[in-house]
Amino acid sequence: MTTIYDIARAAGVSIATVSRVLNNPNMVSEKTRRRVEAVMKELNYSPNIVAAALSSKRTYSIGLLLPDITNPFFAEIARGAEDEGNRHGFNVIICNTDNQLEKEKNYVSLLLQKQVDGLIFATAETDHQVIREVHAKNLPLVLIAREMRDLVLDAVLVDNRKGAYLATRHLLDLGHRYIAMVSEPLTITSSIERLEGYQQALEEAGLAVQEKLxxxxxxTLAWGIEAGHRLMELSPPPTAVFAGNDVLAIGVIKGIREKGGKVPEDVSVVGFDNTILAEVSDPPLTTVAQPIYEMGILATRKLINRLQSKTSSRVERTILQAELVVRKSTQPPKCNNYP
Known part of the structure; x- marks a missing residue:
């Protein structure tokens, strides 16, 4: 069986250098790290995870809790988190909670039993008891895409308010004045912030926010379709819709069509996320782009840096910028339906 001593001898480095490549790769120059990793691959070396855990009191594992892995947004976050974890020798355990509290509690309990080194939550709500309990145990954790307003934790976020403002402003600039918004529940901070951006744009245009819109x-796609049906049943229906994410936007488009409407001829639709769905939808979806893959990378790097004591005890909130991507699902209204 190949050992760390064999790797050091073949790579022409010290045992300590090999150990740093395995445990603290950022402390080794890229040239040396690549040479050591190439030798590991050539000799088919597999580190003894159990032994490493005993000596370092780490398992080199991270739990990533997502609400819905079928949503391309969370799938891309997972891809970024997994890639960054692997680069630093950490395994990322992905848990799909389906937004079910009991399921999330069970996953967290299992992860704690497995002694994961830290957790990344993409499931935070404004009042989230599971996260409070984990925080009370002093286990390192990072929030991604969502946060808790009354609990200050490391987080990687996007400027949701600005993104929603840009989406609504785009519709206003096209001439729309009767604009609906379909969002996730307001128990989620990102939904609250996107609603605030939508409201800000309307207020600046001198328009009232109408509860019926x-x-x-x-x-989910099904609920987006239902929202599209209900919007088309309004009298008059809106000329434009801002949807809180791409999944809901695609559902809204389908719902509008099932009620005889056309997109964008009758109703313009804007989404949020810029997932692969936005590019392949019919018509291609105008949406707000988040750097999704980068968010997964940054959240994992932030957690690993804290585990390796490379960051101060000060909480760090990283807020990334959102950008509007204009495609074919929006155009000026045929007529102004504003009642």
Whole structure:
């Protein structure tokens, strides 16, 4: 069986250098790290994870809790987190909670039993008891895409308010004045912030926010379709819709069509996320782009840096910028339906 001593001898480095490549790769120059990793691959070396855990009191594993892995947004976050974890020798355990509290509690309990080194939550809500309990145990954790307003934790976020403002401003600039919003429930901070951006744009245009044009719904295609049906049943229906994410936007488009409407001829639709769905939808979806893959990388790097004592005890909130991507799902209204 190949040992760390064999790797050091073949790579022409010290045993300590090999150990740093395995445990603290950022402390080794890229040239040396690549040479050592190439020798490991050539000699088919597999580190003894159990032994490493005993000596370092780490398992080199991270739990990533997602609400819905079928949503391309969370799938891309997972890809970024997994890639960054692997670069630093950490395994990322992905848990799909389906937004079910009991399921999340069970996953967290299992992860704690497995003694994961830290957790990344993409499931945070404004009042989230599971996260509070984990935080009380002093286990390192990072929030991604969502946060808790009354609990200050490391987080990687996007400027949701600005992104929603850009989406609504785009529709206003096209001439729309009767704009609906379909969002996830307002128990999620990102949904609250996107609603605030939507409201800001309307208020700046001198338009009132109308409750009948605001829909909160679970983030699934089926619920997006239902929202599209309900919007088309309004009298008059809106000329434009801002959807809180791409999944809901695609559902809204389908719902509008099932009620005889056309997108964008009758109703313009804007999404949020810029997932692969936005590019392949019919018509291609105008949406707000988040650096999703980068968010997964940064959240994992932030957690690993804290585990390796490379960051101060000060909490760090990283807020990334959102950008509007204009495609074919929006155009000026045929007529102004504003009642």
């Amino acid at each position: 605001l829909f909160q719904t679970p983030s």
